[in-house]
Each structure stands twice: as structure tokens, then as C-alpha cells.
Amino acid sequence: MELNNVKETGVLIVGAGPCGLALACDLARRGVPALLAEQAPALFPGSRGKGIQPRTREVFDDLGIGDAVREHGGPAPVGMVWQNGERMGEHRMFRVAAPTDAEPYGEPWLMPQWRTQEILLARLRELGGDVAFSTALTGLAQDADGVTAQLSTGPVRASYLVAADGGRSTVRRALGIAMAGETVDPAPMLVADVRVAEGALDRLNWHMMDTDAGFITLCPLPGTADFQLAARFKEGEPDTSAEGVRALVAERTHLAAQDITEVLWASDFRPRAALADRFREGRVFLAGDAAHVHSPAGGQGLNTSVQDAYNLGWKLGRVLRHGAPEALLGSYEAERRPVAAEVLGLSTRIHRGRQERGAAAQQLGIGYREGPLSVGSAGALRAGDRAPDGPAGDRRLFDVFRGPHFTLLAVGTDAELPRFAGSDVRVHRMDAYEAYGKGLFLVRPDGYLGWAGEEPGGLAEYLAPLGVALAAG
Structure with missing residues (x-):
């Protein structure tokens, strides 16, 4: 207003x-x-x-x-190492794991x-x-x-x-x-989005070249016609103009300058932490x-x-x-x-x-066990841990969690649960599940466990400072 x-x-x-x-x-x-x-x-x-x-x-x-x-x-392409215009072999840059019930995404997504x-x-x-x-x-x-x-x-x-x-x-x-x-590295870097002439470079690999002047990589970007170019400079300052980017590619790869048909965006920086x-x-x-x-x-x-x-x-x-x-x-x-x-x-x-x-x-292992909002443990988990996904009838646990609410999971237990006012806390019961074990688990709105225990004692006291109240009666 x-x-x-x-x-x-x-x-x-x-x-x-x-x-x-x-x-x-x-x-x-x-x-x-x-x-x-x-x-x-x-x-x-x-x-x-x-x-x-x-x-x-x-x-x-x-x-x-x-x-x-x-x-x-899309998934990250497998790296391909080049030397003097020749393919030298593959280089896998990232850990790739098969999806599981608890961790449905097993690899980085580009x-x-x-x-x-x-x-x-x-x-x-x-x-x-x-x-x-x-x-x-x-x-x-x-x-x-x-x-x-x-x-x-x-x-x-x-x-x-x-x-x-x-x-x-x-x-x-x-x-x-x-x-x-x-x-992190005193040498400047250049990153750019470019388009490459059809047939000049395949989109199946993340192309990597290391030269006396410094490395250069060209990564196809899924869902686009673009490649991301990244290059490190051992000396001199990067030229972010279209002409400078084309000259860089011609100097460090087997591609010709004219193979870079468009330079959509370019920037330089020095890696810092x-x-x-x-x-x-x-x-x-x-x-x-x-x-x-x-x-x-x-x-x-x-x-x-x-x-x-x-x-x-x-x-x-x-x-x-x-x-x-x-x-x-x-x-x-x-x-x-x-x-x-x-x-x-x-x-x-x-x-x-x-x-x-x-x-x-x-980042699946990131958690808040030592944080001020983490209280208790049960089964296989401690408060502060990421809440795993898993089967939930005809849905997934992530479907149960989705939204701005808290979720109280009762896993493999018949413990009597408190009733909550409004829709701040949704309750879901399920059989014992290896990723959780057995117990009561309060899942925060950001998918981490705030509270865990074998019995509900202490849960209401935990929730009160979060603005969550029990139902009357």
C-alpha cells in the first residue's frame, strides 16, 4: 500500500x-x-x-x-581431452551415482x-x-x-x-x-557463451585442451545451441570482445576463428574465495x-x-x-x-x-546437526539431517513434504500423536523404512529434520517458538 x-x-x-x-x-x-x-x-x-x-x-x-x-x-557430458587436434581420451569430471529411493538425483545437472x-x-x-x-x-x-x-x-x-x-x-x-x-588463483579467467559452426565440434563431450598459454574448455549447454567457453590465462589480460574470443579459440584449439559463429556473452574474473x-x-x-x-x-x-x-x-x-x-x-x-x-x-x-x-x-550431506533448531534423534537419523525421499503409498515423501508446511513422519510406530491447529503441520504415517529406521521425525519446511524422537514428548514445546500450536481440546 x-x-x-x-x-x-x-x-x-x-x-x-x-x-x-x-x-x-x-x-x-x-x-x-x-x-x-x-x-x-x-x-x-x-x-x-x-x-x-x-x-x-x-x-x-x-x-x-x-x-x-x-x-x-541435462547431465554433464563426459570430458574429452584433446592434444594437437587429436582426441586423447575421456575424463569424467563428476561423481555419478544411480538414483535411489532416498536420493532420487544422483548426478549434477547442467x-x-x-x-x-x-x-x-x-x-x-x-x-x-x-x-x-x-x-x-x-x-x-x-x-x-x-x-x-x-x-x-x-x-x-x-x-x-x-x-x-x-x-x-x-x-x-x-x-x-x-x-x-x-x-584462489592469481591468473585471470575468461568465460563466454558461444555458438560453433555445425560439424566443427560435437555436442557429445565437454571438450578440454591444455596449452602452453593455458587451458580452454568448451562445454555444450543442454537445451540450447550454445557452448560455454572457459579459459585460464597464464599471462596477459583476457580480451572479452568477440574478436578476442575467436582469436583465443584459434590459438588454443584445432578450431578456426570463423568456427565461432556467435559470441553471445563474455566476462573475465579472477577466482576468489x-x-x-x-x-x-x-x-x-x-x-x-x-x-x-x-x-x-x-x-x-x-x-x-x-x-x-x-x-x-x-x-x-x-x-x-x-x-x-x-x-x-x-x-x-x-x-x-x-x-x-x-x-x-x-x-x-x-x-x-x-x-x-x-x-x-x-551437497546431499549438508546438514545442521549442531544448529540451534536441531533437537533429538531417532532410528537412523539425527535432527539437522536432510530428510530422505522414499515411497509414500502412491506418492513420494518429497510429494508429502512439498509446500510451506512442516511434516511429522511417524515411521514404523503406533505412537499417539498430538493434533495441530490449522495446516501448519501435516502428519504422515508409514512402515519402517531403512533410510529413517523407526521413530518420529519432524521435517522442517526446508527439508531438514528439526526434531526427532521415539515418543512425541517434547514436540509441542519444540514447535511453540516456531509459531505452531496444538489443536484445542
């Missing part, structure tokens, strides 16, 4: 990258008013964060875009970042939201009750502000939050690259950013829509900053060749 020419909203999100879009989708399905402001006139046009890890695929499934991601993406953002934006619009493009943040101030932001289109008053505006975050700088880190000193200042939160910056090796940055949003969204929803105490929001930094620190270390080790792109890169 308008009040003295100040627009009011529940949450102001700054930055419409994958993190900001995912958060906006999550808030929209919870009925939380939000404004998503993006300084640029359109979505980011490049393929940069092309790897979607299994855990993020699960998040996207919950957000209602799993089918679109499946349709428009999809250009621009497509991921298009899918998220389409979902946001389905949910009634949108992006305010060409809208820059020019200033902010906060008090005990909210944040007043100065946007290029006018002032906005919000209960909370989330900075999802990238590694050079305007919000983070305005708050004076330091970001400590290191240069950095972590913000804190993820919160009052009513302002940092998420995604505004809070942590990764080397692209291992495909961790976009995934960690989306999962920041997934962690924060349900907590903002509980506070703003369900009367949970504001203290709940303190768990965001307590849970996500240690994860970001660990993932930064992983991506740096992968970049430097000290660790393979194994199970850890798939």
Missing part, C-alpha cells in the same frame, strides 16, 4: 539472481508480501553458474520447478544460469510476484521496527531486507560488513554471493546461494505470517555461515586440484 508516498512491503529483496528469485518464490508461496528489486533492466544473460547439484534439484522440486529443470537441462533464472521468474509470476527491473538501491536506514530503503524509483519501507546483490553487494558495503578471503564476517545486521540479511564468493570449480556457488534463500525463506514466513518470535531469524546465520565456510574450502580445494568433485560437491 502507499503511505505518504512510501511503499510498504514485508521483505525487500535486492538482486534478482538465482538467490533472490528463489527467495521471492518461497516467500510468495507463503503469502509473505515481498518486493524484488533488480538494478539491471533484465535478467543476467550468461550461463555462468551452469551446474545444479542434486540437493538443489530437490529444492527446485519443492519450489515447483522440478519438471521445468528436468526438461531444459543448465545455463540464464535459463535457471527464467524458470524461477516464470514460477514467481505464477505465484503472483514479479521483479522490479531498472530499480537500484541508493540508500538504507533501519530502526527497531523495519528498514527504509531508498530506491531509484522511490522509497520503500520493509520489515526486513535481504541482500542478494552479488559479490560486490551494495547493501553489504552500505552496512560496512567486511568480507575476508583469498585469491571470500566470506562475510556476519550474515546479518539488525533487520538486514546477506545471502548468496553477497555473503560468500566461490571459485567456479565444483559448481558450488549458485547452489549454496539458492540454499541460503531456502533456509531463510521459511523463517521469515514463520515470523511475518505465523507469529513466531523474531529470535528465530538468528538461526539463519548460525546454520548457513558454517556451511558457506565449508563449501568455500571445498571449492578452493577442487580448483587447486587437491580434491575430486565427489559426493561432498553434491
